[in-house]
Amino acid sequence: MSRSRTTVVDIAHAAGVSKSTVSLVLQGSPLVNEKTREKVNSVIADLGYVYNRGAANLRQARSKIVGIVVNDLTNSFFAELAVGMDMVVQSAGYVQFLAHSGESVDRQREVIASMRENGIAGLILSPARGTEAADLKPLIDSGIPVVVVVRNLSGAKVSTLLSDNYTGAKAAVRHLVSLGHTRIGFMGGFLDTAVFAERLRGYRDALQEAGIAADEALIVHSAPSRAGGVAAVERMMLLADRATAALCLNDAVAFGVCDGLRTVGIEPGKGFGVIGFDDVIEAKTAVPALTTVSVDPQGMGQRAAQLLLKQINAGGNEQESLVTSVRLVVRQSCGAPVRNNHLEEMA
Amino acid sequence: MSRSRTTVVDIAHAAGVSKSTVSLVLQGSPLVNEKTREKVNSVIADLGYVYNRGAANLRQARSKIVGIVVNDLTNSFFAELAVGMDMVVQSAGYVQFLAHSGESVDRQREVIASMRENGIAGLILSPARGTEAADLKPLIDSGIPVVVVVRNLSGAKVSTLLSDNYTGAKAAVRHLVSLGHTRIGFMGGFLDTAVFAERLRGYRDALQEAGIAADEALIVHSAPSRAGGVAAVERMMLLADRATAALCLNDAVAFGVCDGLRTVGIEPGKGFGVIGFDDVIEAKTAVPALTTVSVDPQGMGQRAAQLLLKQINAGGNEQESLVTSVRLVVRQSCGAPVRNNHLEEMA
DNA sequence: GGATATAATTGGAACGTTCCAAATATGTCA
DNA sequence: TGACATATTTGGAACGTTCCAATTATATCC
Numbered sequence: 001m002s003r004s005r006t007t008v009v010d011i012a013h014a015a016g017v018s019k020s021t022v023s024l025v026l027q028g029s030p031l032v033n034e035k036t037r038e039k040v041n042s043v044i045a046d047l048g049y050v051y052n053r054g055a056a057n058l059r060q061a062r063s064k065i066v067g068i069v070v071n072d073l074t075n076s077f078f079a080e081l082a083v084g085m086d087m088v089v090q091s092a093g094y095v096q097f098l099a100h101s102g103e104s105v106d107r108q109r110e111v112i113a114s115m116r117e118n119g120i121a122g123l124i125l126s127p128a129r130g131t132e133a134a135d136l137k138p139l140i141d142s143g144i145p146v147v148v149v150v151r152n153l154s155g156a157k158v159s160t161l162l163s164d165n166y167t168g169a170k171a172a173v174r175h176l177v178s179l180g181h182t183r184i185g186f187m188g189g190f191l192d193t194a195v196f197a198e199r200l201r202g203y204r205d206a207l208q209e210a211g212i213a214a215d216e217a218l219i220v221h222s223a224p225s226r227a228g229g230v231a232a233v234e235r236m237m238l239l240a241d242r243a244t245a246a247l248c249l250n251d252a253v254a255f256g257v258c259d260g261l262r263t264v265g266i267e268p269g270k271g272f273g274v275i276g277f278d279d280v281i282e283a284k285t286a287v288p289a290l291t292t293v294s295v296d297p298q299g300m301g302q303r304a305a306q307l308l309l310k311q312i313n314a315g316g317n318e319q320e321s322l323v324t325s326v327r328l329v330v331r332q333s334c335g336a337p338v339r340n341n342h343l344e345e346m347a
Numbered sequence: 348m349s350r351s352r353t354t355v356v357d358i359a360h361a362a363g364v365s366k367s368t369v370s371l372v373l374q375g376s377p378l379v380n381e382k383t384r385e386k387v388n389s390v391i392a393d394l395g396y397v398y399n400r401g402a403a404n405l406r407q408a409r410s411k412i413v414g415i416v417v418n419d420l421t422n423s424f425f426a427e428l429a430v431g432m433d434m435v436v437q438s439a440g441y442v443q444f445l446a447h448s449g450e451s452v453d454r455q456r457e458v459i460a461s462m463r464e465n466g467i468a469g470l471i472l473s474p475a476r477g478t479e480a481a482d483l484k485p486l487i488d489s490g491i492p493v494v495v496v497v498r499n500l501s502g503a504k505v506s507t508l509l510s511d512n513y514t515g516a517k518a519a520v521r522h523l524v525s526l527g528h529t530r531i532g533f534m535g536g537f538l539d540t541a542v543f544a545e546r547l548r549g550y551r552d553a554l555q556e557a558g559i560a561a562d563e564a565l566i567v568h569s570a571p572s573r574a575g576g577v578a579a580v581e582r583m584m585l586l587a588d589r590a591t592a593a594l595c596l597n598d599a600v601a602f603g604v605c606d607g608l609r610t611v612g613i614e615p616g617k618g619f620g621v622i623g624f625d626d627v628i629e630a631k632t633a634v635p636a637l638t639t640v641s642v643d644p645q646g647m648g649q650r651a652a653q654l655l656l657k658q659i660n661a662g663g664n665e666q667e668s669l670v671t672s673v674r675l676v677v678r679q680s681c682g683a684p685v686r687n688n689h690l691e692e693m694a
Numbered sequence: 695g696g697a698t699a700t701a702a703t704t705g706g707a708a709c710g711t712t713c714c715a716a717a718t719a720t721g722t723c724a
Numbered sequence: 725t726g727a728c729a730t731a732t733t734t735g736g737a738a739c740g741t742t743c744c745a746a747t748t749a750t751a752t753c754c
Contacts, residue, residue: 005408007740018704023742033702048485053464054401054410055740058709061352063401065465073433074628079426086420086447090454095461098445100433107437114442117400118412138395226632259634281421285573287606354710365734370712380732402710405739 006047015043026051057119064094066308067115067123069108071151073100075225075252076280077297078126081149084301085124092309094121101128109135116144122308126150129192145311149304152194159311159319161304165195165277168293168326169202169247170209172275175291175328176245177210179335181273185218185246187232188253196249199277203247218243222253229256230263237264245273245334251280251292258286258333273334289331300324353394362390373398404466411441413655414462414470416455418498420447422572422599423627424644425473428496431648432471439656441468448475456482463491469655473497476539492658496651499541506658506666508651512542512624515640515673516549516594517556519622522638522675523592524557526682528620532565532590534579535600543571543596546624550594565590569600576603577610584611592620592681598627598639605633605680620681636678647671 008026012019017036024032025040032040043049057063068085070078082098089096097115101108108128112135115123122145125136133156140146146158153160176184186203189196200219207214220235222228229248233256236242248254254276258268268274269288276283279294303324311320355373359366364383371379372387379387404410415432417425429445436443444462448455455475462470469492472483480503487493493505500507523531533550536543547566554561567582569575576595580603583589595601601623605615615621616635623630626641650671658667 005740009740019741020704020706020743021702024703027742031702036702050460050489051464052405052466052740054404054466055709056742057401058399058405058711058740059742061709073420073426073430074423076421076423076426079420079423083420083447083449090446090458090461093461095444095458095465096446097442099437099443100430102430111437111442114437114440117398118442119399119401142397226629230632255629256632259632262634282573282602285577285603285606287609352710356710366710367712367734367736368732371733374712378732383732399710402739403712405710405741406712408739 005052006049007052008049011040011043011047011049014047015040063119063121065118065120066094066096066305066312067112067120068096068098068125069101069111069115069123070098070126071101071103071108071128076282077250077252077278077295078150080280080297081126081301081304084298085305086301087298088302088305088309092305094309103128105130105135112136112139116142120144122146122312124149124304124308127153145308147304147308147311149300150195154194157319159307160321161300161307162321162323163295163300164323164326165198166202166205168277168295168328169199170206171202171326171328172247172277172291172293173203173206174210175330176247176273176275176334177206177212179245179273181245182212183215183218183241183243183245184212185220185236185243186249187220187236187246187257188222188228188249189224190221199247199249218246224249224253226252226256226259229253229258230260231256233257233260233264243272245275247275247277249277251276251278251283251290254290254292254333255282255286258288258290269333269335275334279329283329283331286333288333291331291334292329293326294329295324295326352399353396354399355396358387358390358394358396361394362387410466410468412465412467413441413443413652413659414459414467415443415445415472416448416458416462416470417445417473418448418450418455418475423629424597424599424625424642425497427627427644428473428648428651431645431650432652433648434645435649435652435656439652441656450475452477452482459483459486463489467491469493469659471496471651471655474500492655494651494655494658496647497542501541504666506654507668508647508654509668509670510642510647511670511673512545513549513552515624515642515675516546517553518549518673518675519594519624519638519640520550520553521557522677523594523620523622523681524553524559526592526620528592529559530562530565530588530590530592531559532567532583532593533596534567534583534593534604535569535575535596536571537568546594546596565593571596571600573599573603573606576600576605577607578603580604580607580611590619592622594622594624596624598623598625598630598637601637601639601680602629602633605635605637616680616682622681626676630676631678633680635680638678638681639676640673641676642671642673 008019008022012022025037072078099111105128124147126149136156148158148160220232222232254274257274261268261272266272276290276292279292283290283292355366355369359369372384419425446458452475471494473496483503495505495507567579569579601621604621608615613619623637623639626639630637630639
């Protein structure tokens with residue numbers, strides 16, 4: 001039940017200047033006299049004025065809002081990614097629409113449309129499974145910069161930021177080989193994502209490099225979640241000649257695999273080597289601490305946001321594709337000697 | 348590099364009607380003739396028009412944006428809370444600014460100010476530690492509805508949605524008592540939050556009710572995180588007459604406690620009973636599955652969003668305070684007989 | 695002191711929508 | 725057909741800002 005908003009005109013009136021001058025002050029223009037600036041600022045504070053960015057956007061057609069759409073916020077990898085983005089977005093003076101698509105392309109389309117109506121200056125998208133390049137076409141054609149992260153979207157004319165899944169997976173498998181494993185599995189994930197394909201390719205190439213024959217039975221698909229990991233390990237246990245270690249699609253699957261191993265009485269890291277991918281925060285404190293390929297989600301989020309802001313400021317729409325490097329973090333879950341704790345191998 | 352935005356006037360021109368009519372169509376007004384509506388809609392589709400909600404807000408002074416500020420998105424409890432809110436906010440045709448304060452009051456102040464400038468219709472806040480009622484005063488005075496969730500903010504004239512921490516803690520301790528425990532600890536958390544105080548009060552009252560003398564040594568403070576849980580259990584182990592079971596401040600602490608127990612060779616659920624609080628998704632699949640007080644974060648998020656939308660629509664600013672009920676979910680981590688798996692006790 | 699440069703300020707138009715009051719079209723009735 | 729009711733459409737003002745070109749105040753020079 002507040003009386004109508006105070007505006008620049010109210011401020012101008014109270015300070016005895018014109019609205020143009022007030023506007024200049026608000027923008028920190030050097031044109032305005034120091035005395036006047038102080039006067040105006042004090043009136044602003046007195047009247048409890050709040051700037052109306054919407055009105056400003058209307059006039060200048062460039063907003064300070066970025067859109068972020070993430071496929072699954074409940075996965076801590078993406079939550080951390082979002083936090084990283086949040087950090088740089090906020091400190092650049094922007095705000096973000098942050099939405100969760102829940103892997104639904106329809107939902108994703110809706111939120112992007114809604115963000116567009118609300119005038120975003122750019123979009124960072126971690127696409128839901130099944131997203132087509134065409135889905136982003138209208139947005140891109142309208143000249144709004146888009147950065148796609150984590151998952152690739154082939155054919156779209158956008159900037160992308162991916163982690164080096166291939167090299168990371170390869171390094172992980174090499175590590176298992178160096179520990180003497182020869183029956184190495186790959187657990188979790190489905191064929192439909194580029195992330196899966198890349199990691200699997202790294203896995204295959206590392207095996208080949210080591211002269212180990214690939215055994216398709218050791219590649220067990222499952223949902224890319226903790227529950228999926230449990231399911232995967234159950235199926236793995238049914239095999240006559242099962243693996244002695246496995247690279248998991250991500251940390252969530254790896255935790256599930258550890259859970260599953262325990263229920264059949266195998267201690268992860270002793271009877272079976274487990275390597276994850278992502279290095280979420282829990283990886284460090286879990287028991288056993290998880291050996292994993294570190295992607296530094298928060299750092300990746302920051303880099304994505306920086307990339308987007310750069311494109312917004314440049315105005316141009318030349319795309320840029322970055323691959324962020326990853327590194328293998330050796331902890332306890334694959335039976336490495338305990339003294340090697342926290343030792344890091346380059347990947 | 349797009350030519351200037353197409354506007355209602357362009358549509359009007361192309362469809363041979365006035366801009367007012369186009370506006371009416373956009374709002375789905377029943378006043379406009381069916382033929383005209385179709386014509387206008389087809390032109391809209393042809394020209395790829397995108398509605399400018401900012402301009403609309405300017406005129407009507409009521410936006411379709413809500414602000415959500417959460418203290419820690421990397422904690423999966425809050426991430427799920429956010430997802431719950433997202434669901435109802437989106438389907439009500441709103442978008443959200445979702446920001447992460449990282450427990451920093453300064454940061455929180457900044458993002459709220461920024462959201463205000465961008466014209467939010469309401470705010471849901473899970474306050475950072477140390478937030479004062481006064482921090483929200485200007486926002487509230489300006490007539491914007493605020494819903495505070497999870498943590499209480501005494502003295503603020505806002506609606507609140509809290510979980511029934513007292514009853515939940517009491518139920519958990521009663522359960523431990525019923526299993527025969529008499530030395531029961533309380534682990535994790537610091538005195539500065541209302542959540543901690545309430546859960547501790549429930550713990551104390553349940554002990555008293557059971558005629559068990561309180562032992563302050565069994566209350567061990569720590570950060571409310573997994574790492575904090577590890578630290579807490581280390582200190583607990585130093586005690587001569589240590590606890591045989593503990594209620595933990597939250598699930599994160601409980602997982603840390605389990606980790607810590609394992610490193611000293613105690614199997615959680617066998618040698619030591621552990622109960623968590625929150626029921627995050629991992630609680631179900633962890634090994635051992637965590638007995639915990641279920642708060643249903645996603646449902647709570649939904650309820651918070653509904654409450655906010657209700658207030659936005661009502662326009663009035665009468666506050667409403669809800670306490671959502673919780674229930675004890677008995678799983679394996681406190682040594683309950685396995686056949687009782689998933690049995691639920693009312694709380 | 696007048697001319698000139700420089701510093702500071704200003705009114706009005708514009709951004710894309712909604713709202714209002716008024717205008718026009720269409721239908722109905724006697 | 726004229727009067728009236730109802731259905732549909734419409735031009736202009738308004739929302740709160742920024743931008744531009746133009747104006748006014750102040751300093752500097754000879």
